[in-house]
Amino acid sequence: MVILGGGFGGLTVAKALAKAPVQITLLDRRNHHLFQPLLYQVATAALNPGDIAYPIRAVVKAQANVRVLLAEARAIDPATRRVVLDDGELAYDYLIVATGATHSYFGHDAWAPLAPGLKSVEDALEIRRRVFLAYEAAERESDPGAQRAWLTFVVVGAGATGVELAGALGEIGLHTLARDFRRIDPTQVRVLLVEGRDRVLGGYPPKLSAAAQRSLEKRQVEVRCGARVTAVDGDGVELTVGDRTERVAARTVLWAAGVEGSPLARSLGVPLDGAGRVVVEPDLSIPGHPEVFVVGDLAACTCDGKPVPGVCQGAMQGGAHAARSIEADLAGKARGPFRYRDRGSMATIGRTSAVVQIGRAQHHGFFAWLFWWVLHIFYVIGFRNRLAVILSWAWSWLTFQRGVRLITGPVGALPPVRDIGADGAPLLPPAARTVAVDREPA
Amino acid sequence: MVILGGGFGGLTVAKALAKAPVQITLLDRRNHHLFQPLLYQVATAALNPGDIAYPIRAVVKAQANVRVLLAEARAIDPATRRVVLDDGELAYDYLIVATGATHSYFGHDAWAPLAPGLKSVEDALEIRRRVFLAYEAAERESDPGAQRAWLTFVVVGAGATGVELAGALGEIGLHTLARDFRRIDPTQVRVLLVEGRDRVLGGYPPKLSAAAQRSLEKRQVEVRCGARVTAVDGDGVELTVGDRTERVAARTVLWAAGVEGSPLARSLGVPLDGAGRVVVEPDLSIPGHPEVFVVGDLAACTCDGKPVPGVCQGAMQGGAHAARSIEADLAGKARGPFRYRDRGSMATIGRTSAVVQIGRAQHHGFFAWLFWWVLHIFYVIGFRNRLAVILSWAWSWLTFQRGVRLITGPVGALPPVRDIGADGAPLLPPAARTVAVDREPA
Numbered sequence: 060m061v062i063l064g065g066g067f068g069g070l071t072v073a074k075a076l077a078k079a080p081v082q083i084t085l086l087d088r089r090n091h092h093l094f095q096p097l098l099y100q101v102a103t104a105a106l107n108p109g110d111i112a113y114p115i116r117a118v119v120k121a122q123a124n125v126r127v128l129l130a131e132a133r134a135i136d137p138a139t140r141r142v143v144l145d146d147g148e149l150a151y152d153y154l155i156v157a158t159g160a161t162h163s164y165f166g167h168d169a170w171a172p173l174a175p176g177l178k179s180v181e182d183a184l185e186i187r188r189r190v191f192l193a194y195e196a197a198e199r200e201s202d203p204g205a206q207r208a209w210l211t212f213v214v215v216g217a218g219a220t221g222v223e224l225a226g227a228l229g230e231i232g233l234h235t236l237a238r239d240f241r242r243i244d245p246t247q248v249r250v251l252l253v254e255g256r257d258r259v260l261g262g263y264p265p266k267l268s269a270a271a272q273r274s275l276e277k278r279q280v281e282v283r284c285g286a287r288v289t290a291v292d293g294d295g296v297e298l299t300v301g302d303r304t305e306r307v308a309a310r311t312v313l314w315a316a317g318v319e320g321s322p323l324a325r326s327l328g329v330p331l332d333g334a335g336r337v338v339v340e341p342d343l344s345i346p347g348h349p350e351v352f353v354v355g356d357l358a359a360c361t362c363d364g365k366p367v368p369g370v371c372q373g374a375m376q377g378g379a380h381a382a383r384s385i386e387a388d389l390a391g392k393a394r395g396p397f398r399y400r401d402r403g404s405m406a407t408i409g410r411t412s413a414v415v416q417i418g419r420a421q422h423h424g425f426f427a428w429l430f431w432w433v434l435h436i437f438y439v440i441g442f443r444n445r446l447a448v449i450l451s452w453a454w455s456w457l458t459f460q461r462g463v464r465l466i467t468g469p470v471g472a473l474p475p476v477r478d479i480g481a482d483g484a485p486l487l488p489p490a491a492r493t494v495a496v497d498r499e500p501a
Numbered sequence: 502m503v504i505l506g507g508g509f510g511g512l513t514v515a516k517a518l519a520k521a522p523v524q525i526t527l528l529d530r531r532n533h534h535l536f537q538p539l540l541y542q543v544a545t546a547a548l549n550p551g552d553i554a555y556p557i558r559a560v561v562k563a564q565a566n567v568r569v570l571l572a573e574a575r576a577i578d579p580a581t582r583r584v585v586l587d588d589g590e591l592a593y594d595y596l597i598v599a600t601g602a603t604h605s606y607f608g609h610d611a612w613a614p615l616a617p618g619l620k621s622v623e624d625a626l627e628i629r630r631r632v633f634l635a636y637e638a639a640e641r642e643s644d645p646g647a648q649r650a651w652l653t654f655v656v657v658g659a660g661a662t663g664v665e666l667a668g669a670l671g672e673i674g675l676h677t678l679a680r681d682f683r684r685i686d687p688t689q690v691r692v693l694l695v696e697g698r699d700r701v702l703g704g705y706p707p708k709l710s711a712a713a714q715r716s717l718e719k720r721q722v723e724v725r726c727g728a729r730v731t732a733v734d735g736d737g738v739e740l741t742v743g744d745r746t747e748r749v750a751a752r753t754v755l756w757a758a759g760v761e762g763s764p765l766a767r768s769l770g771v772p773l774d775g776a777g778r779v780v781v782e783p784d785l786s787i788p789g790h791p792e793v794f795v796v797g798d799l800a801a802c803t804c805d806g807k808p809v810p811g812v813c814q815g816a817m818q819g820g821a822h823a824a825r826s827i828e829a830d831l832a833g834k835a836r837g838p839f840r841y842r843d844r845g846s847m848a849t850i851g852r853t854s855a856v857v858q859i860g861r862a863q864h865h866g867f868f869a870w871l872f873w874w875v876l877h878i879f880y881v882i883g884f885r886n887r888l889a890v891i892l893s894w895a896w897s898w899l900t901f902q903r904g905v906r907l908i909t910g911p912v913g914a915l916p917p918v919r920d921i922g923a924d925g926a927p928l929l930p931p932a933a934r935t936v937a938v939d940r941e942p943a
Contacts, residue, residue, distance in 0.1 A: 091908070107550070107552070112907050114681070114906045116678075116682070117906070126683050128641070146916075238562045239556070239562045239569075240558065464532065464533070464556045465532065465533045465551060465556075466531070466532045466533070466571075
């Protein structure tokens with residue numbers, strides 16, 4: 060059998076079938092499994108990529124019936140039971156499609172390079188590069204308006220990723236970089252969180268949305284609900300609220316809105332929902348092909364009339380169900396339907412704040428944050444990573460610092476250096492102002 | 502005053518002048534200081550980039566007389582006392598040039614993309630990408646000769662960097678990846694260390710060179726001394742020993758040979774040595790310009806008739822001397838000459854082996870390695886990084902694993918997948934061979 064994707068869904072299937080009489084080829088276009096819930100911490104320099112990514116081969120190395128292949132699937136042909144790769148084909152008897160989903164620019168694909176999203180390690184490093192380069196540019200800039208555009212960060216979409224990104228960006232301005240620069244006033248840093256719906260964390264109870272918004276506002280995040288982004292260019296965004304349009308000058312725009320299923324789904328030849336996800340049968344197989352399962356973010360499925368959310372636990376529970384169905388087939392038993400059990404959801408908004416919902420229980424504030432912290436540590440794959448993550452966080456938390464602020468890759472255009480010096484208007488109070496002079500007194 | 506370069510030399514000058522009545526502009530084209538002696542550990546997936554790199558701004562944030570500028574110097578004009586940048590100019594009264602040196606392709610610059618060197622974080626990530634992609638390609642390849650070329654790693658230059666890289670590459674083949682792949686036989690991994698001189702670690706006493714070579718050979722590294730690389734292409738290298746020429750098929754070639762001063766030196770208009778380094782006065786200033794100092798790898802200087810080596814301690818001692826000279830000027834006192842004090846050198850060759858030379862004392866083996874380890878931990882900048890490095894190493898050491906094996910960036914061309922499957926000749930013993938079949942028995 061073939062598994063496409065080494066995320067939470069695909070890995071769960073592979074591990075659940077460790078003792079089953081099947082030979083598994085696990086295919087991923089990356090060599091690492093990614094603990095995506097913490098990816099925003101890489102983007103905001105609190106964690107190293109290596110802290111939350113782990114080689115897929117190492118995860119399954121002791122499992123003799125799994126072969127890992129670094130390759131990208133281009134299409135699936137259910138009629139002939141083959142997966143088409145860039146450079147070859149794989150035959151399957153069972154197929155698990157777990158290639159996930161990405162954010163959606165709602166038809167405006169030209170915005171992608173202007174407003175990067177956060178799905179891969181490369182995305183996170185690109186966001187980290189842009190955020191910290193913006194501060195470097197602001198330090199060089201002497202025109203107050205232009206400096207303010209460098210210090211304005213727009214996050215589009217207030218789901219968990221958007222809220223966590225915005226909270227971290229606010230804290231970077233307030234705490235992390237406060238003493239690092241000579242010409243940046245931390246109170247000038249502006250983080251805008253734009254959401255089309257009427258509140259942040261729309262999937263949570265309204266009480267927790269309100270608590271999250273208060274936490275964000277404490278971190279100098281301006282929350283703009285009911286606002287749509289109607290234009291993005293290199294200089295900022297256009298926001299539309301009702302029939303009113305506003306232009307925000309911002310040099311850094313990050314995208315955390317929408318859902319779009321992996322394009323691979325289109326080749327299956329079965330109905331997709333509006334977001335390009337596969338509408339699966341109750342057992343997570345696709346119509347007419349009981350040997351093909353779709354698990355994780357790419358599956359559009361409901362349980363008790365409610366949609367199963369695109370989160371880790373959905374993917375893991377779906378993967379476990381697909382594995383059980385295959386084992387039932389092998390044992391000549393009937394498959395059961397997939398039942399999703401909501402174990403709760405949580406999102407963090409910074410150093411000491413989180414919102415947690417488990418069943419009917421709703422919590423926010425410091426203890427919610429502590430709970431979030433322990434649970435995420437527990438789930439990060441691999442002993443080593445767990446320790447490294449604990450230490451990185453402990454350090455970040457105790458010192459307000461973010462250690463992984465490397466800017467790598469191209470630097471690009473910064474304001475010219477002639478803007479700095481005796482002629483550039485110093486922006487800081489007199490005590491700090493002296494450093495803008497490039498002469499020594501002696 | 503202006504300092505060009507935030508490496509060991511430049512940072513030492515800035516910190517030594519913390520209380521001096523000077524205003525310092527510290528310029529670097531990167532936003533981070535790099536602990537270069539451990540860069541090979543990033544290239545070989547034992548450490549994260551963030552473990553050995555630290556934001557320059559954070560290092561000097563408490564020092565009010567330092568302003569940090571992310572910029573690249575293009576030229577220096579000592580006559581008008583100006584530094585020319587891409588996008589502006591900086592005037593100076595004192596100038597410290599600490600832009601370092603890189604490896605040298607000895608005129609064959611076309612080899613650079615084929616055989617990357619190891620100087621920056623980007624270099625290390627590129628080497629990591631190539632090394633671990635080579636294993637992925639080997640896993641796909643069914644032709645034994647082609648597979649062997651993917652599993653052959655050539656390291657050119659057996660100074661400290663080359664020896665440390667080669668030792669780590671040998672251990673990756675023997676230990677780290679031994680169980681991760683299904684079609685790679687670890688004994689097929691071949692690491693070739695090519696050195697033009699007659700022994701490895703030419704700067705060390707012959708006894709330690711011999712010990713290092715024995716350690717390398719235990720890690721399946723083939724040491725080729727007295728050999729020159731006379732051609733490099735995408736398929737391998739040509740080695741010339743005396744008048745005999747040999748072709749080695751290798752898909753991964755890494756460069757750790759030669760020294761070439763930063764090109765900025767040429768604009769100073771003073772004599773350079775054969776490697777493009779600035780021949781400095783006894784006080785490390787340049788001829789005719791006592792206000793310009795060159796410190797670190799870019800300076801060609803001698804002490805007691807012996808050349809000062811291009812290592813951290815040379816840069817740090819040189820930086821301290823330049824700072825003392827400036828303070829002497831300000832106090833109206835005479836400058837003294839730079840005196841280099843050799844505090845010893847050391848290189849590590851893997852999990853349990855190192856060579857250490859301190860004065861007349863020479864050590865090798867496990868205790869030398871322990872000493873190396875403690876000293877490097879001690880010197881890595883920043884408390885956080887120190888802890889992260891200890892943990893990463895402890896984990897790598899205890900488990901023979903390397904956790905940071907992410908392949909990021911472009912994947913490029915791998916052998917086609919049709920090479921794998923029932924028709925591809927399995928390379929492993931029968932126990933493992935079953936996984937090459939893509940059908941499940943049930």
